[in-house]
Amino acid sequence: MSQLDRKKDWWIEFHDDHLVDSLLESRDDLEIKKTLDFIVTRLGISKGDSVYDQCCGVGSLSYPLAERGMKVIGVDRVSTYIEKANKRKLNDNVSFFEGDASNYKIDQKFDGAFNWWTCIGYEKREADLGMLKNVFVSLKSNSKFLLDTMNLVGVIKNFKKEVSIPYKSNDSEAILKRTTEFDYKTGRMIKKWQYSFTNKEDVIKHSSVRAYMPWELIELFKESGFNEIQLFGDLDGSELTEMSPRCIVEGKKCL
Numbered sequence: 001m002s003q004l005d006r007k008k009d010w011w012i013e014f015h016d017d018h019l020v021d022s023l024l025e026s027r028d029d030l031e032i033k034k035t036l037d038f039i040v041t042r043l044g045i046s047k048g049d050s051v052y053d054q055c056c057g058v059g060s061l062s063y064p065l066a067e068r069g070m071k072v073i074g075v076d077r078v079s080t081y082i083e084k085a086n087k088r089k090l091n092d093n094v095s096f097f098e099g100d101a102s103n104y105k106i107d108q109k110f111d112g113a114f115n116w117w118t119c120i121g122y123e124k125r126e127a128d129l130g131m132l133k134n135v136f137v138s139l140k141s142n143s144k145f146l147l148d149t150m151n152l153v154g155v156i157k158n159f160k161k162e163v164s165i166p167y168k169s170n171d172s173e174a175i176l177k178r179t180t181e182f183d184y185k186t187g188r189m190i191k192k193w194q195y196s197f198t199n200k201e202d203v204i205k206h207s208s209v210r211a212y213m214p215w216e217l218i219e220l221f222k223e224s225g226f227n228e229i230q231l232f233g234d235l236d237g238s239e240l241t242e243m244s245p246r247c248i249v250e251g252k253k254c255l
């Protein structure tokens with residue numbers, strides 16, 4: 001077990017503004033559009049329907065979805081992200097709440113739900129199972145849930161120990177250098193995140209996320225009560241292969 005895994009609450013320090021600037025808010029309009037087109041189509045939702053954005057971050061997907069006329073509730077356990085999301089609140093169709101999605105109770109049933117961009121694996125499998133069971137309970141009968149995470153088979157096949165991602169921080173150039181290692185004993189991906197700026201000192205953060213094989217995700221879905229489980233490899237609905245950029249799992253509450 002690495003030192004980071006022993007530090008149970010590593011995610012509090014990790015989820016800062018640098019992650020928001022370099023990744024969460026770096027998606028352009030086209031990527032957001034493609035993501036939402038996929039989510040709306042697969043969930044079979046339309047204007048006026050209620051949607052649960054589980055692990056919503058700063059609301060990067062909740063907002064544009066609410067603009068399309070859906071009623072969105074977003075939950076995330078990082079208080080500063082929920083504060084940011086609420087500050088942007090220009091739309092009455094969206095609300096945000098701080099909470100741990102593995103046990104957060106929402107007194108409402110939704111027409112659809114999603115959990116986007118690798119929000120599972122932060123803790124133990126039981127917590128991930130809790131997250132899926134919780135979302136299952138929050139859905140109306142015959143509604144669907146989508147989970148988007150890394151495609152582990154592809155990550156291994158095309159393994160890159162180091163990647164550099166240029167981005168803008170307060171309108172000036174910055175670079176995120178990310179170094180990845182596998183912990184073979186725990187199945188976790190341990191990453192070092194080094195943010196470099198032109199005008200200030202580097203910032204270094206760490207993360208430790210359990211990576212699941214697709215069949216392990218299917219097991220989690222089944223154990224949570226989902227049926228009609230399907231796998232996709234990309235936002236065009238293509239089949240999951242070792243070349244796919246993502247692993248997207250869909251499940252239906254058939255009660």
Ligand SMILES: C[S@@+](CC[C@H](N)C(=O)[O-])C[C@H]1O[C@@H](n2cnc3c(N)ncnc32)[C@H](O)[C@@H]1O
Nearest residue numbers: 055056057060076077078100101102116117119
């Ligand atoms: C990579 S971000 C993705 C955010 C958002 N889904 C998006 O697409 O912009 C992962 C998010 O998952 C949240 N998260 C992870 N585990 C969580 C949990 N148990 N409860 C609530 N939020 C969680 C983190 O706080 C973080 O905001």
